[in-house]
Amino acid sequence: MSKLQPLWGINFSRPAIESGGLPLITAPLPDQLVVPLNQNIGFAARALVTEGEQVLKGQPIGAITENKLSAQVHAPTSGTVTRLSVQPVPGQDPALCIEIRADGGDHAWPKYTQHKDPLKLSPTQLHEAVSEAGIVGLGGAMFPTGAKLNPKDGVNTLILNGAECEPRISCDDSLMQDSAATILLGAQVMLRILAADKCVIAVKEHTPAAKPMAHAIQQLNDKRFSLVFVPALYPAGGERQLIELLTNTEVPTGGLPKDIGVVCQNVATAYAIATFLSQGEPLISRIITVSGGGIKQPANIMARIGTPISKLIECAGGYTNTASRLIMGGPMMGIALANDKLPVTKACNSFYIADTTELSTTTELPCIRCGDCATVCPAHLMPQLLLQTKRTNDYSQLATLGLPDCMECGCCDYVCPSNIPLTLEFISAKKTLRDIAFGKNRASHAEQRFNARNERLEKQSEQRERQLNQQIEALETPDTSTQNALKELLLRTEKNKHKDQKK
Amino acid sequence: MLTGIFIMAGLAGLIGTALLLVTRSTQETTETPVQKINALLPQTQCAQCNYPGCLLYAKAIADGTADIDQCAPGGDATVTALANLLGRSTRKVNPVYGKPQPLSVAVINEAACIGCVLCIDICPVDAIVGASRYTHTVIQKECTGCELCIPLCPVDCIEIVPLHREHIP
Numbered sequence: 001m002s003k004l005q006p007l008w009g010i011n012f013s014r015p016a017i018e019s020g021g022l023p024l025i026t027a028p029l030p031d032q033l034v035v036p037l038n039q040n041i042g043f044a045a046r047a048l049v050t051e052g053e054q055v056l057k058g059q060p061i062g063a064i065t066e067n068k069l070s071a072q073v074h075a076p077t078s079g080t081v082t083r084l085s086v087q088p089v090p091g092q093d094p095a096l097c098i099e100i101r102a103d104g105g106d107h108a109w110p111k112y113t114q115h116k117d118p119l120k121l122s123p124t125q126l127h128e129a130v131s132e133a134g135i136v137g138l139g140g141a142m143f144p145t146g147a148k149l150n151p152k153d154g155v156n157t158l159i160l161n162g163a164e165c166e167p168r169i170s171c172d173d174s175l176m177q178d179s180a181a182t183i184l185l186g187a188q189v190m191l192r193i194l195a196a197d198k199c200v201i202a203v204k205e206h207t208p209a210a211k212p213m214a215h216a217i218q219q220l221n222d223k224r225f226s227l228v229f230v231p232a233l234y235p236a237g238g239e240r241q242l243i244e245l246l247t248n249t250e251v252p253t254g255g256l257p258k259d260i261g262v263v264c265q266n267v268a269t270a271y272a273i274a275t276f277l278s279q280g281e282p283l284i285s286r287i288i289t290v291s292g293g294g295i296k297q298p299a300n301i302m303a304r305i306g307t308p309i310s311k312l313i314e315c316a317g318g319y320t321n322t323a324s325r326l327i328m329g330g331p332m333m334g335i336a337l338a339n340d341k342l343p344v345t346k347a348c349n350s351f352y353i354a355d356t357t358e359l360s361t362t363t364e365l366p367c368i369r370c371g372d373c374a375t376v377c378p379a380h381l382m383p384q385l386l387l388q389t390k391r392t393n394d395y396s397q398l399a400t401l402g403l404p405d406c407m408e409c410g411c412c413d414y415v416c417p418s419n420i421p422l423t424l425e426f427i428s429a430k431k432t433l434r435d436i437a438f439g440k441n442r443a444s445h446a447e448q449r450f451n452a453r454n455e456r457l458e459k460q461s462e463q464r465e466r467q468l469n470q471q472i473e474a475l476e477t478p479d480t481s482t483q484n485a486l487k488e489l490l491l492r493t494e495k496n497k498h499k500d501q502k503k
Numbered sequence: 504m505l506t507g508i509f510i511m512a513g514l515a516g517l518i519g520t521a522l523l524l525v526t527r528s529t530q531e532t533t534e535t536p537v538q539k540i541n542a543l544l545p546q547t548q549c550a551q552c553n554y555p556g557c558l559l560y561a562k563a564i565a566d567g568t569a570d571i572d573q574c575a576p577g578g579d580a581t582v583t584a585l586a587n588l589l590g591r592s593t594r595k596v597n598p599v600y601g602k603p604q605p606l607s608v609a610v611i612n613e614a615a616c617i618g619c620v621l622c623i624d625i626c627p628v629d630a631i632v633g634a635s636r637y638t639h640t641v642i643q644k645e646c647t648g649c650e651l652c653i654p655l656c657p658v659d660c661i662e663i664v665p666l667h668r669e670h671i672p
Contacts, residue, residue: 393580393583394587436580439545439606442545442546442606442647443544443545443546444546445645446545446546446547446548446628446645446647447541447546447557449628449629449630449645450546450548450556450557450627450628452629453627453628453629
């Protein structure tokens with residue numbers, strides 16, 4: 001196997017190994033769960049239950065919005081629905097959430113069949129099952145997996161992403177150590193749906209999961225599967241970066257991996273598919289890494305969706321005295337959360353609790369044009385130029401410089417000797433660019449309608465004028481037919497007169 | 504001597520043709536100045552700039568009869584874009600022509616609407632549906648938030664609200 005060595009990224013290998021060996025524990029069932037309905041990148045699910053209703057574990061409580069990108073939501077445990085209300089959701093807009101008080105029995109919904117050999121089902125049945133189980137991309141993007149596994153896309157390679165993008169996250173790693181065989185079953189299902197002929201499983205070098213994964217592949221003895229080691233670079237586990245590393249082809253700007261015949265799925269997504277098919281349990285739990293300097297006993301925790309974050313913190317021994325930030329996601333791309341009362345969603349792959357020493361207190365200095373940011377940029381952009389353009393508000397230029405390709409990985413921030421918050425500027429600029437595009441669309445649409453209306457009004461007034469002219473004309477020119485009729489009438493009266501006289 | 508002249512002449516001819524081809528292929532599309540200016544305007548057709556429609560304002564800018572700071576719905580960003588296009592210095596929107604607002608739409612309080620059709624007649628983008636003596640409603644997707652219907656409503660049942668932007672992929 002050739003050595004893959006990209007020309008970007010940052011080597012965080014040490015912390016990644018440290019985190020690789022975290023213990024995997026299962027969080028106890030909480031008394032109260034909050035399940036947001038917008039747990040996918042598209043449209044929020046529609047609530048199927050009302051307050052006071054009894055639900056069972058795995059019962060659908062949110063249905064997909066028809067004909068839209070959306071994903072089902074299921075009850076994480078059995079209990080009573082206590083409240084439906086709009087609540088804050090970590091990493092997303094506030095949305096309708098279903099609160100469930102657990103009855104502690106954890107009784108499963110009996111309507112899902114447990115298949116002994118899921119691969120005997122037809123690809124269409126499997127595809128339906130993936131959507132039915134409410135499975136979304138568990139790497140953090142929450143893209144509905146059913147929509148991503150489209151057999152019509154002509155995909156020939158499935159990439160199974162087990163190479164965690166961020167340093168310090170090891171939820172996928174511990175899943176691979178724990179259930180490599182189940183992951184492979186899920187991958188086989190996806191291959192069957194896609195009618196693809198190759199599956200590449202990517203794991204980072206020197207991770208503890210490499211051995212069990214290699215062993216499982218050997219046991220499976222399926223020629224379509226291969227294991228590839230990617231360098232322990234950040235962000236080699238990002239979808240586009242991983243595809244570039246493995247296939248030597250870049251996903252085009254504004255395009256999707258399917259455009260180059262590839263689909264990339266997280267290992268946890270494959271696991272969720274296999275679990276649904278073989279055990280009849282939809283996506284109601286996931287593994288979350290809880291780590292950082294601000295936590296006493298970092299761990300990978302298997303928890304139900306909807307569990308309050310504070311319960312995970314308890315499982316991990318609680319906060320240390322120096323804990324200062326609760327971050328959802330990893331230390332590089334994560335976002336700080338306001339409090340730990342928020343629920344765990346399908347997007348939560350990690351909570352990172354930063355301690356006081358990890359927070360930057362430096363002030364920004366002028367850019368010295370060292371170009372370090374350009375060397376690490378995994379999207380092959382020039383952050384120094386983008387920053388200058390952003391700060392002069394030249395948005396049309398930003399689009400041509402490729403800003404939409406920025407994945408907000410934070411590599412440029414990390415290496416910048418002047419401590420410039422580049423990523424922050426780019427996130428805001430990307431939003432402005434989307435706003436501008438939205439405004440442009442709206443403007444051109446309004447212009448079309450305005451023009452169409454003017455055209456119609458013009459036609460109407462023309463028509464009215466024509467009618468008016470006709471009427472005037474009719475009044476002015478004596479009508480021959482009326483005159484003839486008059487003449488006839490006159491003649492007749494004349495004749496009648498003669499007749500009368502004769503009498 | 505003679506070969507030298509031939510080589511130089513040949514080179515000049517070749518490079519000249521190449522340059523000509525390059526300029527031809529990179530030439531900008533034949534947009535008139537008015538079209539370029541119009542493309543930067545928000546097309547709300549609100550007439551707050553004192554011209555009935557964005558195109559007429561664009562024409563006035565091109566003629567030099569109107570200034571670039573009269574578009575309130577476009578806000579300071581539009582003024583900056585116009586200044587960049589026309590090579591002028593940028594500034595803020597002239598407050599005489601209104602205050603810059605976020606993207607907004609009109610909403611009719613349907614319970615109060617008496618069905619007078621006045622707003623339907625004035626709407627520059629046909630965003631209001633309804634008929635005489637029937638309640639009217641605004642198609643949110645089409646409304647530009649131009650506020651032209653506001654002063655006409657005899658029962659003041661139209662309100663301008665910030666646009667609730669749907670999910671943009």
